[in-house]
Amino acid sequence: MMKNASLKKAFITASIFAAVGYAGAALAHSGGGPIDSGSNNASATDLAAVTCFDDGNGAPDHLSGQIKDMSTPVSGLLLNFHIYKGQQMITSTDTISGDASYSPLVKLHGGAGVYYISATKTNAGVRLFDVIWHCETSGGIHTGTDIVVYQIQ
Secondary structure, three states, X not given: OHHHHHHHHHHHHHXXXXXXXXXXXXXXXEEEEEEOOOOOOOOXXXXXXXXXXXXXXXXXXXEEEEEEEOOOOOOOOOEEEEXXXXXXXXXXXXXXXXXXXXXXXXXXXXXXXXXXEEEXXXXXXXXXXXXXXXXXXXXXXXXXXXXXXXXXX
């Protein structure tokens, strides 16, 4: 059972990195997967670090992002997307379970450096999600972006 959990985490991480690599060519960044695959952890949280840096396109001003619930609708089971850096944090919620639309776009203006992003949910139950994020200048030009996934629950 532990081996299956490790393999699953490795697969999800590889999928996220593959999505990041593919999306990077199109100047968009996305990834995701299941959260609470055991369907018994109301406080399940996925966590990653996104580094925004000047890749020659200008100094990063902010990280923006949003989340989409790609699962079958379940009343009272919603997904949240959080961005935090230093002493700042912003959250966006996909307020309609399983409608296949993204939550409102949020931006955290923290300049260059490491931002943390997380996906959480409001109740126990597995959810399949997609997250989009962008490091951008104040003028909306994409800047360098790296991601490291820390936790998949």
